[in-house]
Amino acid sequence: MSSWDTVLRGGRVIDPETGLDSVCDVAIAGSHVAEVRDGLSRGRADLDVTGLVVTAGFVDLHSHVNDMAGLRLQALDGVTTALELEAGATPVDAAYRTAAAQGRPVNYGFAASWAQARMQAVAGIRPGTSLAAFLASIADPRWQRPARPTQVSAMLDALSADLADGALGLGVLLGYAPAVSPDEYVKVARLAARAGVPVFTHARDLIEMVPRTLIDGAEEIVRAAGQTGAHMHYCHVNSTSQRHIDRVLSVVGRAQAAGARVTTEAYPYGSGMTAIGAAFLAPERLGERGLIPSSLTYAPTGERVATAARLRELREADPGGLAIIELLREDDPADRTILMRSLTFPGSVIASDAMPVTWAGPPADPLAWPLPRTAITHPRTAGTFSRALRLLTRERGFGLARALSKCSLEPAQLLEDRVPAMRHKGRLRAGSDADVVVFRPGGITDCASYADSTRPSAGIRHVLVNGTFVVRDGQLVPGARPGRPVRAEPR
Ligand SMILES: [Zn+2]
Secondary structure, three states, X not given: OOOOOEEEEEEEEEEOOOOEEEEEEEEEEOOEEEEEEOOOOOOOEEEEOOOXXXXXXXXXXXXXXXXXXXXXXXXXXXXXXXXXXXXXXXXXXXXXXXXXXXXXXXXXXXXXXXXXXXXXXXHOOOOOOOHHHHHHHHOOHXXXXXXXXXXXXXXXXXXXXXXXXXXXXXXXXXXHOOOOOHHHXXXXXXXXXXXXXXXXXXXXXXXXXXXXXXXXXXXXXXXXXXXXXXXXXXXXXXXXXXXXXXXXXXXXXXXXXXXXXXXXXXXXXXXXXXXXXOHHHOHHHHHHHOOOHHHEXXXXXXXXXXXXXXXXXXXXXXXXXXXXXXXXXXOOHHHHHHHHHHHHOOXXXXXXXXXXXXXXXXXXXXXOOOOOOOEEOOHHHHHHHXXXXXXXXXXXXXXXXXXXXXXXXXXXXXXXXXXXXXXXXXXXXXOOEOOEEEEOOOOOEOOOOOOOOOOOOXXXXXXXXXXXXXXXXXXXXXXXXXXXXXXXXXX
């Protein structure tokens, strides 16, 4: 017998980087892949995976999930690394320490949070560490005011300290603070350029939606890349672009062709989810995005918001309460085509924007599994990667390796300049991290819906993180906490 801990035998092994796509065995020793070839000897655990695909686990660049329930749903969707890069966390070291103390089923990491640094510098707001507390603060207009030069310096100092502590980049929720000076954003990008890490941006309003915007949201991102040399990452290009996706992607494409480093991500749903108190969800502003009050569903109760007056009430009573916002109609073929453009755009990676699980009624035991029926989230939390694979391969004719590349290899490559750990993820080869997903190629699909948002995906048989099973034979392994921190190497 060999010294291998696990041998996955006879699966269809796909490595998007080398193009390997053949039936062979995968041996895992400790937290690494030891060998990938045919006819390996037996390991301590020997699993027949004939008929299943064996590939690198999915790397999610956009997960707001810090709770065990949400992380488990992500693992059941094939995610082995879930990173909070858009909202970020400041101070970042505290976020890493909290996650380590909690223990996580999947690998984790954080960007520094411009919004949190700004809340502190401009308004003296110290949001708590939970996303719920942060979302409640995000509706507060005090932090969204234009900043004085000393305040900008203070926030840049806080972000610099986070970068020195290994933050993976700078997360900028610009779209939540439309009055912020474009000059401040360029300063943030310049800081990222010096550190060699990306800026992850929730874009400012597009000019088609808000003609009075200080600068068009898409132009602003690509100009910052051109002006500063920073790597600018355009978060969820699907949801902030809506029906203007062609114009936005042409702006991005032109910048890329001119040599700027601009990258994009998308999730395969027509609805978004955020705090109902967000600036752009004010009743008088809904029309900018073609929305009406009933485009919003208040998640904790499932209430469709009937009127502007009711929306005002909910924003007042629970500004951080989550709402589902119908931006594109998934039952409309034209809208579905628009949605798929953001996913099929070359280099666009799949990223979930996964949200924490909230509860209809009293919160349940955070470790309860299976999840009680009162658990609610956006279906993207549980289904993004399975759904993207289903849509790309079965509806858009992508080969499996090409679709998988958007879920594992390309997100890992996007970060690997300053994040050595990422050079061993997103690949399946001897020496790579044993973050592995094993699934039925004809059967992988999302099961979560808006009405039943926490149903785990189907077709995924095994998920290993650093060599440890977190999903085995299609079932969650509740005690597994093999997730490790992913940090940048500061320049
Ligand atoms: Zn966002």
